[in-house]
Amino acid sequence: xxxxxxxxxxxxxxxxxxxxxxxxxxxxxxxxxxTKYETAVKxxxxxxxxKGYSDGTFRPEQPIxxxxxxxxxxxxxxxxxxxxxxxxxxxxxxxxxxxxxRFVNYAAEKGVxxxxxxxxxxxxxxxxxxxxxxxxxxxxxxxxxDLSGTYPxxxxxxxxxxxxxxxVPIGENGDNAATRGDVAMMVSAVSEQIYDKYHxxxxxxxxxxxxxxxxxxxxxxxxxxxxxxxAGGAFGMIxxxxxxxxxxxxxxxxxxxxxxxxxxxxxxxxxxxxxxxKYDGSLYYIKFNMDKTVKDIYQNPxxxxxxxxxxxxxxGDWADVSDRSKRVLTVTEAGASDSKELTILNDAVYYxxxxxxxxxxxxxxxxxxxxxxxxKIRAYDVTDDKSAVADVVVYxxxxxxxxxL
Numbered sequence: 001x002x003x004x005x006x007x008x009x010x011x012x013x014x015x016x017x018x019x020x021x022x023x024x025x026x027x028x029x030x031x032x033x034x035t036k037y038e039t040a041v042k043x044x045x046x047x048x049x050x051k052g053y054s055d056g057t058f059r060p061e062q063p064i065x066x067x068x069x070x071x072x073x074x075x076x077x078x079x080x081x082x083x084x085x086x087x088x089x090x091x092x093x094x095x096x097x098x099x100x101x102r103f104v105n106y107a108a109e110k111g112v113x114x115x116x117x118x119x120x121x122x123x124x125x126x127x128x129x130x131x132x133x134x135x136x137x138x139x140x141x142x143x144x145x146d147l148s149g150t151y152p153x154x155x156x157x158x159x160x161x162x163x164x165x166x167x168v169p170i171g172e173n174g175d176n177a178a179t180r181g182d183v184a185m186m187v188s189a190v191s192e193q194i195y196d197k198y199h200x201x202x203x204x205x206x207x208x209x210x211x212x213x214x215x216x217x218x219x220x221x222x223x224x225x226x227x228x229x230x231a232g233g234a235f236g237m238i239x240x241x242x243x244x245x246x247x248x249x250x251x252x253x254x255x256x257x258x259x260x261x262x263x264x265x266x267x268x269x270x271x272x273x274x275x276x277x278k279y280d281g282s283l284y285y286i287k288f289n290m291d292k293t294v295k296d297i298y299q300n301p302x303x304x305x306x307x308x309x310x311x312x313x314x315x316g317d318w319a320d321v322s323d324r325s326k327r328v329l330t331v332t333e334a335g336a337s338d339s340k341e342l343t344i345l346n347d348a349v350y351y352x353x354x355x356x357x358x359x360x361x362x363x364x365x366x367x368x369x370x371x372x373x374x375x376k377i378r379a380y381d382v383t384d385d386k387s388a389v390a391d392v393v394v395y396x397x398x399x400x401x402x403x404x405l
Contacts, residue, residue, distance in 0.1 A: 029058035037181040040167070040188035047325055049075040049191060050184060060181025067100035067123035069132060069183065070107045073139050076191045077198045078326065079106060091121035110198075112138045126177035129170040132186060133159035139194050163189050192369040195326055199346055233287045233306055234259055235382050235392065237351050238277050238297070239362040246293075255294065257286065260349055261365035268294040275299070279360035281318060281353065281378035281394040285309070306382070312390050313342050314378030318405070321375045321395075327368065331377065342379055344368065345391040353396045358404050366395060374398030376405060 029052035032041045037060045044050040050072055052058040074084070087105035094101040104121055107113045112135055115121045127135075130152035137158045147154040152174060159165050167185045178186075236259035244254040246267055253273055257264045269289060278299060285301035286294050298304040313319040317334035324330070327344040352366030371377065375398045379390035396405060 027052075027056065029053070029056060031057045032060055032181070035060065035181070036167070037184055040185040041181070043188050044072075044184055044191065047076075047191065049187065058180065058184075060184070061179050063126040063177040064180045064183050065124050066113070066121065066127055066131075067094075067097045067104060069127045069135065070113060070123075071100055071103040072183070072187055073112055073135055073194070074103045074106050076187060076194045077106075077110070077139065078195055079198070091115050091119060091123075093120040094123060097123040107135075110139075111143065127183070128175050129168070129178045129182070130156060130174040132178050132183055133164060133170070133174075136164050136186060136190060136194070137162065139197070140190060141197050159186075162193075165189075192324075192372075196367065196369050199327075233285060233304060235283055235285055235301065235306070235309075235380075236260075237363040237394070238284050239263065241273065241277065252293075255286075255297070257284075258351065258363055258365075266294050268297070270294075273297070279353070279362065281314060281360075281376075281396075283378070283380050283382075283392055283394065301382075308382060308384035310381040310388070312379045312381055312388060314376075314394075318376035318378060318396065318401075321371060321373055321377055323373055324371055329371065329377070329379075331379075343389045344379070344393060345383075345389045348391045348393055351392070351394045353394065353400065355400055355404050360396075360404075363394065366393075368393075370397050371395050372398055374401060376401045 028038070028042050028045060032038045037058070041050070041052075041058055041060070045052070084102050084106050087102055087109045089101070090105050090108040094104060097104070100123060104113070104123065108115070108121075113121075134152060134155040137155050140162060142158060144151075144154075147158055149157065156165070156170070156174060164186050166189055168182045234257075236257050239256040239258050241253050241255045243251050244267065246252045251271060253268045253270050255266050255268060255277075257266050266286070275297075282299050283301065285298045285304045285306055287296045287298075287304055289295045296304060301309040313329075313331050313333070315333070319331040319333050322330045322332060322339060327346070329342045329344065330339050331342050332339040348368070350366030350368060350370075351363040352370060353360045354362050354364055371393070375395050377393055377395040379394075380392040381388060381390055383391050
């Protein structure tokens with residue numbers, strides 16, 4: 001969805017008599033340069049979530065109204081135009097805010113905002129700090145039933161927990177009108193998480209806490225489609241191995257295989273592993289025997305001849321991430337001087353490297369929101385979708401890369 005009309009100020013009517021149109025650019029407003037707002041505003045402008053005034057300013061100390069905030073949050077969600085236009089009319093007092101009506105309708109439909117019980121929204125009312133904190137918490141999938149305590153303290157506490165208020169400690173100012181600059185910092189703090197919430201496989205707005213987890217450990221049965229579905233082979237990461245006694249009384253190697261957030265304990269038909277397990281971000285491919293034991297383990301899946309496999313980033317070593325705009329990463333291969341853009345599939349699988357003693361010791365389920373400038377990745381395409389988009393990403397966070405690599 002092309003971002004339009006974000007942060008349009010009705011006060012411009014007093015000067016020009018009409019709403020000023022904005023060109024689609026990423027110019028950083030002059031009055032935030034060198035201020036505490038610069039990083040947040042720059043990030044949101046580059047992602048086309050907000051824009052400034054036609055005179056090149058942002059006016060970060062001015063208040064912001066309910067209609068404008070809806071447009072910003074919905075821009076962070078980034079629905080398609082079809083989804084936006086399909087949202088049903090929710091309020092009767094949007095006539096003077098026609099540009100914002102579909103944003104408000106969509107936000108109301110998703111439970112991000114609500115009206116005043118009499119069919120009105122009051123779009124021109126200034127948003128308070130308590131209100132914007134509540135809207136952002138709801139945009140991340142939480143509702144009253146997920147929180148303890150009473151409004152607004154329950155939502156403010158959750159906003160603090162989620163990092164929404166990390167740069168904007170509202171304290172006793174919750175009922176005060178929020179400034180444009182503070183709203184930008186609050187939205188910027190969680191814009192990736194909000195986007196991910198509405199562009200993942202899990203249902204939207206279900207109130208679940210979908211932070212990365214290591215996944216449960218399961219021993220698959222013969223009819224476990226998740227692990228055995230792909231013609232006897234599967235892609236994933238090996239987190240370790242040990243010797244176990246199989247059903248015939250033989251000592252065999254059992255591997256811990258991480259796939260799509262689940263750790264499977266899989267017996268092999270081997271008494272020893274000829275090649276050591278490497279923790280360098282390589283994706284493994286395993287093939288099964290008829291009895292569902294692991295027959296072969298490939299660190300180079302091409303050797304196992306799966307249906308489709310391609311390395312899109314990090315073919316020799318970790319590739320460096322210099323920027324991320326939603327699901328498009330700008331990456332540079334090790335030793336290369338030129339960067340390239342890499343698109344990540346909407347329902348891609350993420351594996352986050354974990355460290356012990358300064359070295360990678362395994363992987364856990366990850367999230368796109370962890371991958372920002374400074375991270376390192378290896379990205380793979382394992383589905384024959386006729387387009388060069390990554391559907392498996394192994395990564396080291398910026399913090400861990402700076403500390404260990």
